[in-house]
Amino acid sequence: MPITSYLALSAILFSLGLYGVLTKRNAVVVLFCIELMLNAANINLVAFSKYGLYANQTGHVFTLFTITVAAAEAAVGIAILIALYRNRNSVKADHYNMMKG
Amino acid sequence: MEKYLLDYNWTVMAPELTILVAAALLTVIDLLMKKETDRRILGWMGIMAVATAGAFTLWRVGKPPYEILSDTYRVDDFALAFKLILLAGTALVLLAFLREIRKEGEHVGGEYIYLLLTALLGGMILTSSADLITLFVGLELLSLSSYVLACIRRKRLPSNEAAWKYFITGSVSSAFILYGMSFVYGLSGTTNLYMAQKRLYEAFNSGYESFVLLSLFLMLLGFGFKVASAPFHMWVPDVYQGAPTPVTAFLAVVSKTAAFAFVLRVLLVTYLFLYETGPWQDVVGPALLVLSAVSMVVGNTGALRQSQTKRLMAYSSVAHAGYLLVPLAVISGGMLFESTVYYLMAYLLMTLGAFTVLNVVEQDGKTGDVAAFAGLSRRNPLLAVAMTVFLVSLAGIPVTAGFFGKFYILIHAITGQTFWIAAVMVITTVISYFYYFKIIRMMYFRPSSKGRFAIPFGAVAVILVSLTGTIFFGLFPQWTLDFIGQLDWVSTLSPVGTQHQ
Numbered sequence: 001m002p003i004t005s006y007l008a009l010s011a012i013l014f015s016l017g018l019y020g021v022l023t024k025r026n027a028v029v030v031l032f033c034i035e036l037m038l039n040a041a042n043i044n045l046v047a048f049s050k051y052g053l054y055a056n057q058t059g060h061v062f063t064l065f066t067i068t069v070a071a072a073e074a075a076v077g078i079a080i081l082i083a084l085y086r087n088r089n090s091v092k093a094d095h096y097n098m099m100k101g
Numbered sequence: 102m103e104k105y106l107l108d109y110n111w112t113v114m115a116p117e118l119t120i121l122v123a124a125a126l127l128t129v130i131d132l133l134m135k136k137e138t139d140r141r142i143l144g145w146m147g148i149m150a151v152a153t154a155g156a157f158t159l160w161r162v163g164k165p166p167y168e169i170l171s172d173t174y175r176v177d178d179f180a181l182a183f184k185l186i187l188l189a190g191t192a193l194v195l196l197a198f199l200r201e202i203r204k205e206g207e208h209v210g211g212e213y214i215y216l217l218l219t220a221l222l223g224g225m226i227l228t229s230s231a232d233l234i235t236l237f238v239g240l241e242l243l244s245l246s247s248y249v250l251a252c253i254r255r256k257r258l259p260s261n262e263a264a265w266k267y268f269i270t271g272s273v274s275s276a277f278i279l280y281g282m283s284f285v286y287g288l289s290g291t292t293n294l295y296m297a298q299k300r301l302y303e304a305f306n307s308g309y310e311s312f313v314l315l316s317l318f319l320m321l322l323g324f325g326f327k328v329a330s331a332p333f334h335m336w337v338p339d340v341y342q343g344a345p346t347p348v349t350a351f352l353a354v355v356s357k358t359a360a361f362a363f364v365l366r367v368l369l370v371t372y373l374f375l376y377e378t379g380p381w382q383d384v385v386g387p388a389l390l391v392l393s394a395v396s397m398v399v400g401n402t403g404a405l406r407q408s409q410t411k412r413l414m415a416y417s418s419v420a421h422a423g424y425l426l427v428p429l430a431v432i433s434g435g436m437l438f439e440s441t442v443y444y445l446m447a448y449l450l451m452t453l454g455a456f457t458v459l460n461v462v463e464q465d466g467k468t469g470d471v472a473a474f475a476g477l478s479r480r481n482p483l484l485a486v487a488m489t490v491f492l493v494s495l496a497g498i499p500v501t502a503g504f505f506g507k508f509y510i511l512i513h514a515i516t517g518q519t520f521w522i523a524a525v526m527v528i529t530t531v532i533s534y535f536y537y538f539k540i541i542r543m544m545y546f547r548p549s550s551k552g553r554f555a556i557p558f559g560a561v562a563v564i565l566v567s568l569t570g571t572i573f574f575g576l577f578p579q580w581t582l583d584f585i586g587q588l589d590w591v592s593t594l595s596p597v598g599t600q601h602q
Contacts, residue, residue, distance in 0.1 A: 010283075014276075014280055017276070018273070021269065021273055027265070030269060034269070034272045034273065034276065037272075037273065037276035037277075037280070038272075038275075038276050038279060040276075040280065041279040041280045041282070041283045042283075044280065044283035044284070044287065045283045045286060045287075047287075048283065048287030048290075049286075052286070052287045052288070052290055053287065053288055053289070053300075053304060053309075054289065054290020054291070056290050056291075058286065058290070058291060058292055059286055061234065062233070062234050062237075062282075062283075062286065062292060065237065065238060066237065066279060069237070069238065069241045072241070072245055073241065073245060073275075076245050076248050076249060076268065077248075077268050077272070079249075079252075080248060080249075080261065080264045080265050080268055083252055083255040083261050083264075084258075084261040084262065084264075084265050087256065087257075087258045087261055088258060088261070088262075096262050096265055096266070098258060098259055098262050098343075099259060099262060099263070099338075099339045099342050099343055
């Protein structure tokens with residue numbers, strides 16, 4: 001059954017993304033890792049629209065929506081990162097530790 | 102029969118269209134205005150738009166449910182009730198913080214207003230979606246607008262840092278929700294929630310139990326972040342502290358309400374069969390109960406250590422998310438929608454009132470520390486009385502809205518035979534008295550070197566509305582509950598075509 005390999009690929013991508021978000025120190029890499037997680041879901045959707053229990057076109061439509069949303073999300077993320085960089089002069093995520101407690 | 106665009110009754114979408122048009126218009130007007138012009142006029146226009154949308158929403162209440170755009174968008178009493186809470190919250194936030202628009206010598210301009218409106222629009226789409234795609238788009242519209250709002254004072258480091266943390270945790274939770282949704286689609290081949298329920302039921306009975314539960318738990322992880330429940334609460338204190346106070350108030354009230362509407366809709370419509378066939382009682386219910394109990398404990402004990410008022414409110418908001426999860430976890434109590442909506446209404450009033458007072462006091466004291474409240478009872482006695490009512494209500498002491506909100510949830514838990522969660526709720530509520538009374542003690546028993554100060558008009562109006570509401574809901578809880586009970590909650594659970602069978 002071919003679907004298992006697609007599901008395995010997306011699960012690996014999702015886990016890699018999550019691992020990166022939790023451990024990476026570079027803020028830009030953290031942004032990439034979030035994209036990785038969203039794209040893992042996209043692979044799932046496209047795979048399911050070909051090999052799912054009820055295969056149909058809706059998965060492709062859903063993917064188009066999520067790709068658009070992910071692009072907007074990346075834009076907002078980079079904008080926030082630039083604002084932060086101007087004030088903090090660092091892209092190390094562990095330097096963003098003004099608030100604690 | 103083929104249905105054309107104009108065959109639909111578009112008036113059901115009037116509230117959303119009003120907000121959409123207002124947000125677009127305000128964007129253009131803001132561009133055309135001179136840089137030094139006072140932007141408060143935009144704030145008033147925003148309030149008028151929200152009020153108009155509220156009137157349209159009220160006008161729909163009590164009418165039969167209606168589905169539009171090939172059943173992706175659904176207007177029923179569930180959606181309308183939540184929309185009214187969202188609209189009221191946004192209107193009060195706009196009114197309370199009108200003066201904030203031109204603060205701190207920085208050009209904050211109109212973005213604040215129309216981003217609030219787009220966030221509100223996202224929340225409204227979220228409450229009345231009956232389809233995974235529209236749910237996801239609504240969720241992201243709400244989240245993306247909130248990220249930008251948190252960063253709106255872009256030259257202040259705490260604001261940037263709060264926005265960054267909010268963005269990272271929010272995006273990860275969105276990714277979890279989307280990953281869960283992809284499994285729902287894979288098992289059901291549809292994105293419609295009602296159709297998905299039927300197909301998931303079939304899949305569940307033909308050997309895909311683990312995948313059905315996997316999709317549910319992936320989404321639950323994301324929901325946990327969005328409603329700010331422990332153990333997914335790490336972002337809450339930092340974001341609440343760093344974001345500008347108007348935005349914090351918006352996140353605490355509107356964002357949380359929208360997230361709860363989302364959770365209720367998805368869990369009750371798509372996964373209700375789990376309740377009828379059993380796994381809900383074995384797996385899902387206990388998981389939700391643990392989430393809620395951990396939130397109550399972590400929120401209420403975490404708040405004890407805080408000296409920053411906004412951080413304290415953040416932990417209190419985590420605790421309130423815990424209380425709000427109880428009715429959903431214990432479905433069999435019989436008052437699921439009534440107690441949740443009542444609590445959300447009470448929470449809206451007392452939280453917004455408290456944040457408005459907090460903002461006024463912080464601006465005067467130039468510090469976010471609880472010490473800013475010192476001697477408030479002598480500097481401004483009426484303000485101190487109002488804050489006391491809000492805090493007493495948040496703590497859940499009788500004759501306030503907050504007490505009856507907690508009371509109904511407690512009754513729900515006891516009727517549902519889940520005694521241990523009721524016990525946790527009572528104990529943590531008692532713990533919460535300590536930190537709420539810390540502020541009250543500050544206000545009444547600490548001397549202050551400062552004099553009286555003026556409160557802006559919008560803030561006075563919001564404090565009065567919240568105060569009246571908190572006391573009114575506390576004095577006549579049954580009247581309010583009867584009103585909520587009259588709404589047609591059962592129709593939420595079935596698609597439009599099958600109502601009359």
